[in-house]
Amino acid sequence: MWLAQVYVTLKPVVNDPQGLAIRGGLRNLGFESVESVRAGKYIEIKLEASDREAAENAVRQMCIKLLANPVIEDFRFDLEYVA
Amino acid sequence: MWLAQVYVTLKPVVNDPQGLAIRGGLRNLGFESVESVRAGKYIEIKLEASDREAAENAVRQMCIKLLANPVIEDFRFDLEYVA
Numbered sequence: 001m002w003l004a005q006v007y008v009t010l011k012p013v014v015n016d017p018q019g020l021a022i023r024g025g026l027r028n029l030g031f032e033s034v035e036s037v038r039a040g041k042y043i044e045i046k047l048e049a050s051d052r053e054a055a056e057n058a059v060r061q062m063c064i065k066l067l068a069n070p071v072i073e074d075f076r077f078d079l080e081y082v083a
Numbered sequence: 084m085w086l087a088q089v090y091v092t093l094k095p096v097v098n099d100p101q102g103l104a105i106r107g108g109l110r111n112l113g114f115e116s117v118e119s120v121r122a123g124k125y126i127e128i129k130l131e132a133s134d135r136e137a138a139e140n141a142v143r144q145m146c147i148k149l150l151a152n153p154v155i156e157d158f159r160f161d162l163e164y165v166a
Contacts (some may be wrong), residue, residue: 001118007125022126025149033141035084035129042090042125046118058116066108082097 002047002055006077008068009040043067046082055079085130085138089160091125091151126150129165138162 010016021060023037047060049055059077068075093099099121106120132138141166143148150159 009125009127019126022149026128026145029148031130031141031145033131033143037129037130038127040125040127041146042092042123043102044092044111044121044123046120047114048116048118058114062109062112062114062117065112066105 001050001083002079004045004047004059004077004079005045006045006046006059006063006067006075007040008043008063008073009038011072014072018064019068025032041067048053052079053062084165085132085135086163086165087130087138087142087160088162089126089128089130089142089146089150089157089158090123091126091146091156092121094155094157097155124150135162135164 018039019037022039023034026034026037045059047055047058049058056079059079063075063077064070101122102120106117107120109117128142130138130141132141139162142162146158146160147153
């Protein structure tokens with residue numbers, strides 16, 4: 001069994017209203033040292049695959065087809081083998 | 084300037100309808116090898132702090148006070164110094 005940890009983030013040029021709202025909330029709470037905030041998604045996927053390459057290909061396809069919107073989002077992932 | 088990468092995940096005992104929906108979507112798309120999916124948040128914060136300890140304390144407080152709901156969510160974060 002493989003565990004994929006997938007990070008989906010907005011591309012740097014894309015406006016991030018959720019990140020701006022979090023930044024505003026943090027500053028209102030007194031965290032004046034906060035410069036900027038970007039919000040993204042973190043997804044853990046457990047999947048069966050014969051080897052690392054097969055798992056990598058599967059997760060990449062999942063990101064492209066469902067998890068990320070390639071027009072406005074970037075994705076990256078780590079893979080580890082779990083029992 | 085410090086960059087904090089914050090991961091907020093639902094505690095393992097908490098139901099994750101968003102993760103279940105993603106799992107269903109992936110399986111419908113033909114990714115039958117997907118066993119389970121957990122959805123979480125990924126937040127990047129840039130902040131000023133005098134040293135690593137100060138940055139760590141600030142980010143921990145941000146997580147407790149705003150970013151995570153400690154009743155149902157866990158959080159962890161990585162810190163790195165950026166120019």
